[in-house]
Amino acid sequence: MGSSPEEARDQSVSFDDIVTAVLDDRGTVRHWSRAAADLLAYTAEEVCGSPVTDLLADPADGRCEDRHRPTGIPSAGRALLRHRSGRPVEVAFRAVPTEDASHNVVLAVPARSVTAGGQDTALVRALFAQNQIEIGVHGLDLRTLRTNLIRKTPGRPALLGGRLREMLSPQDAEEAESALRRVLATGVPLIGWVQRGRAPQVADRQWSLSAFRLEDPPGRPTGVATLLTPLTAKERDRHHLYLLHQASVRVGRTLDVLRTAEDLAEFLVPALGDVTWVELADAVFDGDEPPKLTGAGLWYLRRAALATATGCVPDALLQPGMTVPPMPDPAPPILHRLRRGETVLASGPEAREQLGPELASLFVPDRGHSVLYSPLFARGLVLGVVVVWRTEQPEPFVDEDRELLAEIASRAALSVDNARRYTREHRAAVALQQRLLPRTTTDTAAVEAAGSYVPAGGGAGIGGDWFDVIPLSSLRVALVVGDVVGHGLHAAATMGRLRTAVQTLADLELAPDELLTHVDDLVQKLADEADPAQRDVVGATCLYAVYDPVTSRCAVASAGHPPPVLVRPDATAEVIDVVPGPPLGVGGMPFEVTSLCLEPGSVLALYTDGLVTSGEQDGPVQASRLADRLAALCDRSGSASLEVIGQALLSEATHVPSRDDVALLLARTKALADGSTNAWEFPDDPAVVPRARKAVTAQLAEWNLEQLTFTTELIVSELVTNAIRHAGGPITLRLIRDNVLICEVSDPSNTQPRLRRARWADEGGRGLYLVAQLTTRWGSRYSHNGKTIWTEQPLVPSV
Structure with missing residues (x-):
């Protein structure tokens, strides 16, 4: 057996890899461990009693003697053993004599384990010796068990037993520890997460955090290792590009002016600063163009959003929704530069001096030492301003930060302006549609009625749904609900034309089927007038009902519309079996009239398909559920108004914004008194x-x-x-x-x-x-x- 003490020195080996054997003074095997049997595939019965040299791949190696060991067994070294299959197995061993020197306990491990263990030890030693990499080993509770910061910061308080939050800025600490807990739970490493260091433990401003889970041999987590490396100039540029990308993703996701401003403020904290607010011109909230900014005095701005790293808004600062007070005269230099479209970098004392003591309390946060101002300039309009302060982060803003904010504000301004223009157009469209719809409540001798309309997307869109209550002769009344195909201004305009046509034809006292036939002809004419590419989407559905309080009879005809729901005075409900005709615009098919008798106090519900097709179930099932729910509301509400019942029904059905608008008309029938x-x-x-x-x-x-x-x-x-x-x-x-x-x-x-x-x-x-x-x-x-x-x-x- 060969001896090489230098190679066996300072080698790290796992106890699970060690095999043992006991040899007498002549080299005969007396005891053979189970680990040894697993290594060479020889059992103890096969080995014990035989010379150890029989296990050598080259028996000549067994004649090598150690001058300190007359038995011929060296104290340490390497040997090439023979596996039962015939392949060689190299091991590193150490022989320890018993007290009476009559036996030797031989400890051996595979040579590959010794080599890997030595390399692992060298790697860990080298990592902890680095000056540019901060290494930390943390336990399951994320407390620091080992770190190289102690060696590099003599005289500082020991970090052992502390938390990672002591190495990071406060606004990132909670998020970072949450990320490390995910690493512990999932085993998925964290790579290159940019964090801000906190002086004096960490000197650089920005660091890249990576982390991976530590496990014992069975694979159970024992902790997490972290590596903090400083960002180079190239990495900072890459990080700035990443922030620009994130800003484009997170800002401008909606076409709501206020939500866009809030997204911008929430993104900039803590990405760039500790306190951020966005102020917009009053006109922008209404979708109008802001006025020109000249001179000092009123800026016509209102604070739209405010975000802080701590989540708490200081009471002294101007609160969201409040109007910006007049600026001092003459205007501060910062204001002049903002009006020219510049992004301004200033220190805290400089900002306080230019604003004056009264305004400083509203616009300068406590411990604010560095600030960036950037105008929201888009399409030739100054829509507002975004302001970023640093209070907790000790590093002042630099030119790279100013350029970054200028780019973010430029892109955000386009999103704000898009939201402003959408607000203007949407407001005009909604005003048009509201003018086209009737009053929500109607009370006649025939019925008490309440109508409701919910635009698609919870108010974001407009469509062609409508309802109407048309008084007819002899106290009769016509109840109408319709749904134009499509959405937007075209659908609203078509709805207005159809509603006018229905009212005009109703004045002619036509029967429901005759009236729908005339409206069907009109829709066909509208399709012929439309652009050829739009003809297939010109159409509508409609339900027309005429109720006579003298006879309590109701005549109903449908043009491809969902059937009405009837709730009787005893709170029993049913979906009326109306024979549906084709949708308006199809032509060539007759419409049928369904006649029924309605008791006084019955509630008739007419609605569009947006109320019964929002779920996964089909229309008839949803209509049946609607009948049950309406019956429950009518029974529970007692004498409650139809308007309250309709709002409750719509709030339940449209708690998630629907892709289709919804119109609902509820009518409670009346009857003339006897002898009238x-x-x-x-x-x-x-x-x-x-x-x-x-x-x-x-x-x-x-x-x-x-x-x-x-x-x-x-x-x-x-x-x-x-x-x-x-x-x-x-x-x-x-x-x-x-x-x-x-x-x-x-x-x-x-x-x-x-x-x-x-x-x-x-x-x-x-x-x-x-x-x-x-x-x-x-x-x-x-x-x-x-x-x-x-x-x-x-x-x-x-x-």
């Missing part, structure tokens, strides 16, 4: 006119409306006479009393009556003129059985 109507039928005979007048006079007396007798008799005489003369019989006369007195005369003719001016020599033609003068409203409507002429009079005659 009366009707008579007369044959086609001029002699029935006095009978009609007499019947009306008696009914008005029963209702205590004798003051209306004279005018009502004249109206009935003219209408009944015209019906007998031009239409034939039978003739139906009906009176309806509510907040107005309604008189209806129906005949089987479809001839349209018209008002004309009679000449002085004409014997007729003045009847409808008299009717128009004696009533507040009058008109005609058609049905399958003919037409009806109706009039309205106030219950109290005008003097």
Whole structure:
């Protein structure tokens, strides 16, 4: 066995790699450990009792003697052993004699382990000897177990037992320790994280932090090692590019002016300073262009955002939302340079001197020793200013920091201006859409109604959804909900045209299916007028319902629209089975009318598909859930207004901003009291006119409306006479009393009556003129059985 004591000196070996054997004074193996059996694949029974030289790959090596060991067993060295498979296994060994020198305990390890252990030791020794790398070994609680800072900073307080926060700036310490805990938990190393050092322990301003987990042989974490290396000029440039990239990613993610300013302030702390604020011109918040900045005095700025490294906003500073007070006159030099578009670097005392004692308390934070001012200049407009202070970081700003802030502010200004322009356009679009929509609440003799509209994206977008409540003749009312395809101004403009068309056609007293047919023709014309590339996206859906409080009947027709939901007075709900026709603009298909009877106090819900297609389930399932939820709200709210119920329903359905806008119309039905109507039928005979007048006079007396007798008799005489003369019989006369007195005369003719001016020599033609003068409203409507002429009079005659 060869001897090489120099090679075996100072070698680090793991105890798990050591094999043992016991030899007598003649070199015979007496004991053989399990680790030795694993190393050479020979069992103890096979080895014990045999000379150790039988295990050598080259038996000649066994004749080498150590002059200090007459037994021929050297005290230390290397040997080439033979594995059962025949391959050689090199080991490094040390022989230790027993007290009576009759036996030797041989400790051996594979030579590769000795070499690797020596290299590991040399590497660790070299790392801890470096002057430009700060090494730290931290335990599971992140307390420092070993560091080379002690050797390099004599006279300083010992860092052993301390935390990493003592080596880093306060604003980075929590984040850094969180990152180290992630390294301990996951084993994923942290590479090249830029941090700011804190004097006096660390001399340079910026350092790169790397960390990796330490493990024991079974793989259990025992701690974490950290390496802090100073940034070179090239690395600082790379870090500045990284900050510019991060600024472009984090600033300008939204088209909200205030949120953009807040993102900018939150990014600059702690990336560049300790206290940051952004001030914008008042006009920018409303989407308008800021005024020109000339002279001192008012700057028309308002503080939009303020961020600090500690998260606490000092009370002495100007708070977010507050207006910037007038500047001193003459204007400070810093102000002049900002107006010229320069980014200004100044010291704390310099800023205090230029602002004066009163303004300094609002604009200079405690311990503020260095400051950067940069204008937010974009497209020829000074939108505001961004200010960065250093209070905790001891290093003052340098020109590289000024150039960096100038570049960040330049890019951020474009984001602020984009948000400003979007605010202006969006405000105009929303104003247009709001003008196109009706009042949110309506109360008529037929229904009490409340409508709601929620734009797409929680208010960020506009669309073509609309609702409407249209009063019709004889106290009837039309309920309308529609949804134009697409979003934006085009959809809002199309919605306005369709709503106007529906109102106009509703005044013609058309049946729901006939009305939708006419609107369908209009949508087809709009598609023909549109650009060829946009024709496929011109379309709409619509639901049109007419409710009559006299009969409590409701007629509904749908053009590809979701069915309405009905909640009865007993809080039971159902989705009305309406036969859906094709969407508007398809053409060639008829629409069907569904008729149903509604009890007084029933709630009818009309809505657009944005309310029932926001989840993963399909429309019918969502509509059923909507019915259940609406029933629960109506039952729980009792006498609560429909507006409150609608807001609760929409807040639950749109708690996450929807990609589609939502319109909701809730209508609670009413019915006329018993005895509020009366009707008579007369044959086609001029002699029935006095009978009609007499019947009306008696009914008005029963209702205590004798003051209306004279005018009502004249109206009935003219209408009944015209019906007998031009239409034939039978003739139906009906009176309806509510907040107005309604008189209806129906005949089987479809001839349209018209008002004309009679000449002085004409014997007729003045009847409808008299009717128009004696009533507040009058008109005609058609049905399958003919037409009806109706009039309205106030219950109290005008003097």
